[in-house]
Amino acid sequence: QLQLQESGPGLVKPSETLSLTCTVSGGSITSGRYYWGWVRQPPGKGLEWLGSVYYNGITYYSQSLKSRVTVSGDTSKNQFSLKLSYVTAADTAVYYCARCPGFGGHFDNWGPGTLVTVSS
């Protein structure tokens, strides 16, 4: 059974870079059938897609965040990662990693999410 688990610091200072990792178990990120992505949700608000990556390194990003977002994969560890630079309080959110069956598709499996707070 596929499981995704986010990990990383729960507190990040303003102007610094938020870094999270998603560890995938019960399946391989090198499966050519899937992309792997990140979605966030500020407290009490809706969902926002950030970016996605294919196992061979192909990426695509939200147009509104593409200057600050980097998503990458590590096939040796069966993980993929998110980096969000120059964070502000507006980036405080629960961050989810998720699996996407195909380029530009929906998300059929999600991690439980991790809360990241941006504060000095």
Next chain:
Amino acid sequence: DIQMTQSPSTLSASVGDRVTVTCRASENINVWLAWYQQKPGKAPKALIYKASSLESGVPSRFSGSGSGTEFTLTITSLQPDDFATYYCQQYNSYSTFGPGTKVEIK
């Protein structure tokens, strides 16, 4: 960017009711729309993809329809486990989520 709207924002219903949530896109997204259910403190759960295809394991009381710019999620007989917030997502051009519809107990 494609904008998504949902109506209503909140819906009060009783167990056994038929419930319909509407999602509209700012431009044609063909059938590239998904629906999710989210409960407090939990990750979203995929219900419907490609506008009307049911995810594996999702009860058949959930159904989706529509194409182009207008879509609906229907729950034919609301169950206690269905009280949650529902989001639509377009994936015709990148990805955008709707603002959500909260289904609460009447």
